[in-house]
Amino acid sequence: MWQQLQEELGPEGLSIIAVAIDSDVDAIREWAAHAPNLTVLIDRDYIVAERYGIVNVPASVWIDEQGHIVRPADTAMGDDRFRAFAHIDSGVHHELLRAWVLRGERDLTDSQVVENMERPTRELQLARLHRRIAVALHDRGDTPGTNTHLAAAEALAPYDWVIRRGSMPMRNIDPFGAEFFEFVEEWQEAGSPGFRLRTGRED
Amino acid sequence: MATVIYDTEHVDVKAELSSRWLMTPEAVESLTGWKLKPEGFCRGDVCSPIFNPDKVLSYGMVDLQEAAPLLGLLAVTDPSRGVAALTASAHERADDMASLKAPDFTLESLSGDPVSLHDFNRRKVLLLAWSSW
Numbered sequence: 001m002w003q004q005l006q007e008e009l010g011p012e013g014l015s016i017i018a019v020a021i022d023s024d025v026d027a028i029r030e031w032a033a034h035a036p037n038l039t040v041l042i043d044r045d046y047i048v049a050e051r052y053g054i055v056n057v058p059a060s061v062w063i064d065e066q067g068h069i070v071r072p073a074d075t076a077m078g079d080d081r082f083r084a085f086a087h088i089d090s091g092v093h094h095e096l097l098r099a100w101v102l103r104g105e106r107d108l109t110d111s112q113v114v115e116n117m118e119r120p121t122r123e124l125q126l127a128r129l130h131r132r133i134a135v136a137l138h139d140r141g142d143t144p145g146t147n148t149h150l151a152a153a154e155a156l157a158p159y160d161w162v163i164r165r166g167s168m169p170m171r172n173i174d175p176f177g178a179e180f181f182e183f184v185e186e187w188q189e190a191g192s193p194g195f196r197l198r199t200g201r202e203d
Numbered sequence: 204m205a206t207v208i209y210d211t212e213h214v215d216v217k218a219e220l221s222s223r224w225l226m227t228p229e230a231v232e233s234l235t236g237w238k239l240k241p242e243g244f245c246r247g248d249v250c251s252p253i254f255n256p257d258k259v260l261s262y263g264m265v266d267l268q269e270a271a272p273l274l275g276l277l278a279v280t281d282p283s284r285g286v287a288a289l290t291a292s293a294h295e296r297a298d299d300m301a302s303l304k305a306p307d308f309t310l311e312s313l314s315g316d317p318v319s320l321h322d323f324n325r326r327k328v329l330l331l332a333w334s335s336w
Contacts, residue, residue, distance in 0.1 A: 013326055017323065018333055019331065024336075032313055051296070057332050058331060058332065060331050061329075063327070065325050067320075100327070114300075120297060125291070129279040129288040133281055133284075133288050145284050169336050
């Protein structure tokens with residue numbers, strides 16, 4: 001759907017930059033093949049996630065022609081593939097996007113944008129640093145070092161999906177396996193913390 | 204070898220590594236822009252005084268982890284493995300975000316070319332964070 005939205009809204013002035021919070025270049029390449037009109041970038045060190053307060057994927061941030069954030073990080077599904085699991089109607093976000101690009105209509109004021117940002121705690125920033133160190137150690141083949149820093153990151157940010165689920169491939173754990181579903185349960189018991197905006201939520 | 208990860212940069216630095224991560228003041232300055240002076244760490248007209256020199260300094264060297272908060276930064280250091288990471292403190296980052304100014308970034312595309320947010324100047328941008336996991 002992102003490819004379609006880029007085709008539809010590109011001539012109207014929209015560029016979709018798809019930032020892969022990922023190190024698996026083959027998987028990124030495969031995804032990008034289905035979205036040839038998107039700009040696909042690789043963010044191994046979670047730089048964009050940190051600067052824009054992204055704690056889960058897929059997420060979107062809107063930036064206007066003046067470099068001004070007009071919508072903060074929020075879950076943004078490309079389609080309804082995960083609707084039964086995530087309880088999100090993806091079309092709601094897409095319609096808001098069309099209204100903004102085609103008619104300049106914003107659904108949030110500046111102060112609402114600020115209120116709904118995921119501003120970091122010290123613990124979350126520290127977790128992100130541990131994760132960055134883990135990625136560097138993983139590149140060196142230092143498994144104990146990788147695991148030490150991932151464990152530190154997870155203890156500091158137990159409900160951040162990028163930290164928790166996003167580190168599973170590095171630990172050779174299936175991100176759709178038993179440990180993932182344990183995490184989801186833990187996260188739900190904690191009140192499903194995450195993005196404040198709940199665009200298209202059905203629960 | 205000692206490496207400091209600072210944003211997208213992986214910088215090899217000269218450091219004295221024991222239980223602490225110690226760097227020369229010159230190395231700290233080239234990494235962060237903050238210069239050690241008698242009045243503290245200074246950048247431009249701004250100086251940050253060092254109230255706990257016993258922790259921050261050691262025989263003319265700077266303890267990166269202890270110095271970071273004075274520079275508006277946060278550090279995690281692993282001296283035994285020779286890797287440290289440095290980023291904006293939670294407070295600095297939160298202030299940056301609340302300004303609503305979209306922070307620039309430069310990342311590699313699949314073809315290896317660097318692409319920056321500012322390349323999309325005058326366009327509306329949907330920043331889409333995704334992953335294969």
